[in-house]
Amino acid sequence: MNTTHRCGLALVLACALPLSMAAEPPATGAPAMTAEQKAMMDAWTKAGTPGAEHARLGEQLAGTWNATMSMWMDPAAPPMTETGTSTNSMVLDGRHVHMAFKGQFMGQPFTGFGTTGYDNTLRRYTSTWVDNMSTAVMIALGDYDAATGTYTFRSEMADPAAGGKPIPIRETLQIIDADNHVMEMFETRDGAEARTMRIEYRRAK
Numbered sequence: 142m143n144t145t146h147r148c149g150l151a152l153v154l155a156c157a158l159p160l161s162m163a164a165e166p167p168a169t170g171a172p173a174m175t176a177e178q179k180a181m182m183d184a185w186t187k188a189g190t191p192g193a194e195h196a197r198l199g200e201q202l203a204g205t206w207n208a209t210m211s212m213w214m215d216p217a218a219p220p221m222t223e224t225g226t227s228t229n230s231m232v233l234d235g236r237h238v239h240m241a242f243k244g245q246f247m248g249q250p251f252t253g254f255g256t257t258g259y260d261n262t263l264r265r266y267t268s269t270w271v272d273n274m275s276t277a278v279m280i281a282l283g284d285y286d287a288a289t290g291t292y293t294f295r296s297e298m299a300d301p302a303a304g305g306k307p308i309p310i311r312e313t314l315q316i317i318d319a320d321n322h323v324m325e326m327f328e329t330r331d332g333a334e335a336r337t338m339r340i341e342y343r344r345a346k
Contacts (some may be wrong), residue, residue, distance in 0.1 A: 194259035
């Protein structure tokens with residue numbers, strides 16, 4: 142391992158500590174950082190510091206929400222409907238919104254966990270999702286349209302019924318107002334996109 146790689150690893154480990162600790166000057170007698178090392182440390186610190194995007198996510202999504210779900214197995218047929226509750230909280234010192242969802246799906250208890258955040262380095266929004274009806278992890282990247290108050294995420298899902306064939310997924314999250322937002326999910330199969338889910342969230346009083 143060369144010197145650059147060793148320094149890079151050391152900085153990654155340092156940034157796993159609280160940023161305030163990582164930013165402290167070296168102890169008396171310790172060798173001073175080189176300009177290259179300081180630049181790397183500054184870059185990691187900037188990448189790990191929550192900003193306006195994280196604050197907006199917290200303002201828009203944190204809280205307890207009552208959910209009304211509509212799910213389409215066949216786009217031409219009426220949707221199945223269920224209800225649930227989502228408890229969202231800011232975690233990791235304001236870096237991510239953590240969602241804990243409980244409800245029903247096809248008459249069975251349904252539990253899921255997700256995160257929504259913003260990657261300062263990629264300059265993209267991030268989304269993850271896991272639940273008790275799948276062993277998969279859905280990971281998506283997205284952007285925000287301030288004019289419409291809409292986040293748009295894109296990802297892929299391995300279809301178990303088609304031998305793991307990747308299915309393109311588009312998900313939108315529109316902020317209606319401080320007490321309402323709507324998530325919609327679309328799948329593309331055989332070149333045609335169809336809506337498969339819509340969840341309306343209303344802030345619990």
